[in-house]
Amino acid sequence: MANNLYKKSDSPLIIYDVNKTALEKFTFLHESTLSKKPILHAQTPIEVARKASTIITMLPASPHVKRVYLEAQDSLIHGIDENSLLIDSSTIDQNVTKEVSKKIIEKGARAIDAPVSGAANLTFMVGASTLEDFNRAKPYLSHMGKNIIHCGGLGAGQITKICNNMLLAITMIGVAETMNLGVKLGMDPKLLANILNTSSGRCWSSDSYNPCPGVLSNVPSSKNYEGGFNNKLMAKDTKLAVNAANDANATVILGAIAQQLYSLLSNTVGYEKKDFSSIYRWLNESNN
Amino acid sequence: MANNLYKKSDSPLIIYDVNKTALEKFTFLHESTLSKKPILHAQTPIEVARKASTIITMLPASPHVKRVYLEAQDSLIHGIDENSLLIDSSTIDQNVTKEVSKKIIEKGARAIDAPVSGAANLTFMVGASTLEDFNRAKPYLSHMGKNIIHCGGLGAGQITKICNNMLLAITMIGVAETMNLGVKLGMDPKLLANILNTSSGRCWSSDSYNPCPGVLSNVPSSKNYEGGFNNKLMAKDTKLAVNAANDANATVILGAIAQQLYSLLSNTVGYEKKDFSSIYRWLNESNN
Amino acid sequence: MANNLYKKSDSPLIIYDVNKTALEKFTFLHESTLSKKPILHAQTPIEVARKASTIITMLPASPHVKRVYLEAQDSLIHGIDENSLLIDSSTIDQNVTKEVSKKIIEKGARAIDAPVSGAANLTFMVGASTLEDFNRAKPYLSHMGKNIIHCGGLGAGQITKICNNMLLAITMIGVAETMNLGVKLGMDPKLLANILNTSSGRCWSSDSYNPCPGVLSNVPSSKNYEGGFNNKLMAKDTKLAVNAANDANATVILGAIAQQLYSLLSNTVGYEKKDFSSIYRWLNESNN
Amino acid sequence: MANNLYKKSDSPLIIYDVNKTALEKFTFLHESTLSKKPILHAQTPIEVARKASTIITMLPASPHVKRVYLEAQDSLIHGIDENSLLIDSSTIDQNVTKEVSKKIIEKGARAIDAPVSGAANLTFMVGASTLEDFNRAKPYLSHMGKNIIHCGGLGAGQITKICNNMLLAITMIGVAETMNLGVKLGMDPKLLANILNTSSGRCWSSDSYNPCPGVLSNVPSSKNYEGGFNNKLMAKDTKLAVNAANDANATVILGAIAQQLYSLLSNTVGYEKKDFSSIYRWLNESNN
Structure with missing residues (x-):
């Protein structure tokens, strides 16, 4: 910068x-x-x-x-x-x-x-x-x-960012679970992603940053999850979001789970510095 | 049809x-x-x-x-x-x-x-x-x-549909939690949605079917959650997805929560026949 | 038998x-x-x-x-x-x-x-x-x-067992999270367990089968999580419970998460055949 | 005092x-x-x-x-x-x-x-x-x-209390989900509670403070959930626990969900001042 x-x-x-x-x-x-x-x-x-x-x-x-x-x-x-x-x-x-x-x-x-x-x-x-x-x-x-x-007004930048990043964390985990499920049920990952991307499951985490290796080139999932936005940063942003939600009496059930999962990944050997799309590998490694 | x-x-x-x-x-x-x-x-x-x-x-x-x-x-x-x-x-x-x-x-x-x-x-x-x-x-x-x-091949239609709808359920709840959080923190809902829709939180549930009333016209959230795809149907589809995931040893943590929440809504007085974006109202009503 | x-x-x-x-x-x-x-x-x-x-x-x-x-x-x-x-x-x-x-x-x-x-x-x-x-x-x-x-009547044995085992899975994960939290905050595990066991957090998973190694002798946690009731069996029983809940329109939010976590453990290398109290080790290993 | x-x-x-x-x-x-x-x-x-x-x-x-x-x-x-x-x-x-x-x-x-x-x-x-x-x-x-x-040492009182109360929140929701499931599957609530109380699902929330009305006399669930420890206080204590867990890099997945559910109840009309065992009524009311 x-x-x-x-x-x-x-x-x-x-x-x-x-x-x-x-x-x-x-x-x-x-x-x-x-x-x-x-x-x-x-x-x-x-x-x-x-x-x-x-x-x-x-x-x-x-x-x-x-x-x-x-x-x-x-x-x-x-x-x-x-x-x-x-x-x-x-x-x-x-x-x-x-x-x-x-x-x-x-x-x-x-x-x-x-x-x-x-x-x-x-x-x-x-x-x-x-x-x-x-x-x-x-x-x-x-x-x-x-x-x-x-x-x-003042603070709105912060609020918008944590809102966006909490939603991003949720959609990323959602895409990772979905791609992992589809692949385990026998689907071709590229074909599945293509269909999701033109259907109501469409989201940035799927069409621009798909966590399944090989679906998109030039994103972290196709580069051993290097670069991008790491799990520690996502753990931090979702923690800010959940804390703000608690202060505001806003219920964030999926947000709270997403926060725990990114906290877990950011403390798991091999995942601390990986991009936050590595939740796909984590789900997948555990499921062999 | x-x-x-x-x-x-x-x-x-x-x-x-x-x-x-x-x-x-x-x-x-x-x-x-x-x-x-x-x-x-x-x-x-x-x-x-x-x-x-x-x-x-x-x-x-x-x-x-x-x-x-x-x-x-x-x-x-x-x-x-x-x-x-x-x-x-x-x-x-x-x-x-x-x-x-x-x-x-x-x-x-x-x-x-x-x-x-x-x-x-x-x-x-x-x-x-x-x-x-x-x-x-x-x-x-x-x-x-x-x-x-x-x-x-045979069954791939079913698999793709449950994958898409599980992801849709997750993104919808994610958008509902996020919009509710932002609004409670003082954001204008239309402005927040507009920013999310050009950021990494972007998804169909936000840009085409936003659950917060008034953000988009001509979607169920702006018509008292009438029409659309009701909570009972979403509960059914997510149940199929979670069952398939259990059979396939695929972990679906957010998927399982989404299924429980849609099961809850589909059995809650006033929500059985509402569109699945009514999760926003449910979160919001509870938070007064 | x-x-x-x-x-x-x-x-x-x-x-x-x-x-x-x-x-x-x-x-x-x-x-x-x-x-x-x-x-x-x-x-x-x-x-x-x-x-x-x-x-x-x-x-x-x-x-x-x-x-x-x-x-x-x-x-x-x-x-x-x-x-x-x-x-x-x-x-x-x-x-x-x-x-x-x-x-x-x-x-x-x-x-x-x-x-x-x-x-x-x-x-x-x-x-x-x-x-x-x-x-x-x-x-x-x-x-x-x-x-x-x-x-x-007929079936009541099955119903009682899945009810008990779903509750057991929830309390075990709860105790594992709690003991892990307390230890990370500097508490002596035996002292913490003793206090929990005479307070309102008391449960069988804590007082008779504590998942933290060294708290109780002669339980799986003190024997490298060998023996006992393995993660695969707990994954199976909680799956029966969640399926029955879905059929009965009974919401089981913690039950569904417990099921996903035991499904995850039962498919994680090194945990398939370990006792279900090994959730403590899993939480703890991830948190170094 | x-x-x-x-x-x-x-x-x-x-x-x-x-x-x-x-x-x-x-x-x-x-x-x-x-x-x-x-x-x-x-x-x-x-x-x-x-x-x-x-x-x-x-x-x-x-x-x-x-x-x-x-x-x-x-x-x-x-x-x-x-x-x-x-x-x-x-x-x-x-x-x-x-x-x-x-x-x-x-x-x-x-x-x-x-x-x-x-x-x-x-x-x-x-x-x-x-x-x-x-x-x-x-x-x-x-x-x-x-x-x-x-x-x-200093602070250990606070740590012990939030550990106990987080576990208490989890076991209470677990008992509420379990009793609700069993009753919906046709079990007599007193009989079910009695069996749980002598089995591995046994916990204080079941044997001393059962959330299902009529199982125990002289507890809040049998007095319209009046008295006891209210949802707002439980929301506060679980929030302290989840915050401490986040600071300590301790994963508390069920703890985080419990916190969100008590936050939700403490903001739901009719539940703010009810005892925290009213989670049973909340699950049950939603499931008619």
Whole structure:
């Protein structure tokens, strides 16, 4: 993402990461291409906040976001002002998004949540309380993603992403169970997938990302489940969805099972780093 | 189906039903349109088998198929000969399909399974052991359905249909849980559905048959869940799928839950005859 | 069971098995103990029926029962008369029990279903339409089992057994999940089990058959999950329960999941023949 | 609990509640019994901390505990000293227990978690880092509960309670499904329960709290599911268990379903305040 932002944006780039090697590698890579545009290394989040007006963060989980934005002594909150626009592309608990955004707005700055989805062609699911905020962020996000969607007010990006990913987890397991069942009953997997894809069982997990090896080329299932979106990430996103559902008194029976199965896979030897379509292999290996 | 067959086919029609009133109503309806083509009423299955070379059956469940084809004194098996083609469009246990087909073939006749799927535009999922059998049946099925798909050998029609409908049940519950979750978290349902439909959560249950009222017009969810494919039928199809999975040692965890939920709905006051997308209302009513 | 019957009963014993080696081994074993009581080998089921008035069968599944009782040319039904009492100790579909019993009674003989449960101390769960039938069977069953329980009319033995075993499967998975959770959260397993066993989580799967190795001695979990009641048998019994539930419109959500998990284990390398408490190891292995 | 503590303890009692009416009612009740022992009303938590050396709290959920102990301006933490013993009997997230305890210990005071379980006869499940702490708390807890169990170090009380209650939820649903299945298959409920209770399906939910009306007298199922432990509380406890499991990478498939079902019931009209054994009625009502 930073690569694309650097290449496509006219603005100067200030970068920060706890991993200094990653920063140096990034700079080395781009300076070796003789680009004239400078890359500044910040030493702390607060330095980023003081030097940049548009700030994009991408962090592993809710506690990191709280720390980098609010809790650390050198956190972003202490460096922002009324010109700052803060775009958080982490996938986190929507309650944390709301809590953090509130503090940002209290400082006169603007906040946006923009978690990212997809693989080759990234989609940004954006929560912004005004169209103005959204439009201000859009050019930057467009350098990094193909689709930039305004999902609603603050937190709506997070909500939309966990909704989508919970549904994705359910449909993927559904397709895996279905393909496995059909194949065990003697069906040719390509033919079965083709029929499902023109019938009411049709879904992205079947027609664009089929988990049965050999049905589609160029998807993880045909490359030993390498690449793609791994089981640990799916376990994390479905956990966020189930937690949000519990808070909202929304029943998610299949969602809860999907979460447990991805939690199980993400802790099973040989599956931790495999693409989430490897649920097909797991079902299939167990059934010999 | 019989209406379309009568209207579009050049062949004479011989009809049989245990419900005599249905037969008379059918005849009255078509004679009143001054059609010249006669409609013959058979008194027994065996009479149909003796008078017709192409025989199409559509029966509620496995025991009826066994009775009408094999076990009754006046069953089809006693009237067929080497010219007969028997097309069973019932959705039943694929083991019964294989058992019945075997007996038909022993008599020198040909058998095809062709369960039907879909609502306005019917799809026939056809199991036929030869392409010749398939081609012989196709013209008749084309009078009744839009898509006629050759899924494989005998029983493959049944297998494909239960695979599709198990996946459909899972995706529908998944969409219902997801839409309910999103709405409870404050999302606009139409906007959420639109985003899902262009994201990896995309599926037929969301983009063509969304269970949340008001998202799509002209689907059961926007018509008080009337019409469509009711919960009892979905309970039946998922039960066939789970039974087949148990026989085949194929694990179907979400499939088994989907089956229990549709069994529950099909026995819940107010839901027995509602479309299977009413799982959304059920989740939603419980969550007030 | 036959050993105990031979040792404790005064009646002569006529035995039959499709496995002739098993018969010879049985006879050799008992003749070598210099017992005076003769052991007769029957060549067919019908021969058993002709020579014995009290007949006890123990068969793997419903199809075998149908074959041995009704369908084979030399089946029991052709040899029985009004003096015959037929006791089926197989665990099978209760509908088959009822179908077979009906034919037996039509011949003037008496039928009882008496599936067996437990390990060291067997329990017979008896379905008998009259107390007289029950009392006639009881002395024979008492030679083989410790508890002989009259559960109700014909089929009630089967129903009670599948009810008990479905509940057993659920409680066992529940205990396995709970012990695994507690241990991962740092609890000492013995202490946790002791507290559960005096609290409202108390159950046989915890206090008498705990699945966590080392909590109880002399149970399968402390002997590498050898012996006991294997996953394949539990998969079979829960499948009978779920099928019966589907026929009866009884919702069994946890039952259906338990069935899928035992089906999965019974097809997972290394678990097929392990005791059903090995679900603990399966959960635990996956979670490293 | 406060009633028993007041009656049985020799120590003076200082009470605090946000609900002033409750405080006055309590005092009125006891003063009217002409007891000589004074009841002091504190105006804030900090006042309790200053005046009492042994402090017992019982709060609805994690946020309240954080507020009362740490976050409020007048919170307990600001009033305690090295003589203070803080006993939290709330059922909350064990991570919060650990966080709060740590701050208490940093102040030189001692902390204990002692969530309570059961109805008529309360059990305190105690987490205490030393036996001395446990013994110091035990006399006070003994005035309120029958069983005082030392479960391990700090947080062990919470862990034990959520483990027990998750297992309880699973066994209760299991018993409800089983009794419902048996009754629908024609079994007498009392007879079925009696057999289960002496077989391997035996559990507290069946032998001491059977959810089928009429099987046991004097339990909620025989009193229109009034009293007992309501669905909302069970939904809360199972949610704590599933969250802890997710944090600990422990798979809880039946636990997650149980949690969803109790969440569903706790939001279903007519079930919110019913005892958690009302899952039987819910299954049964749906199945007519």
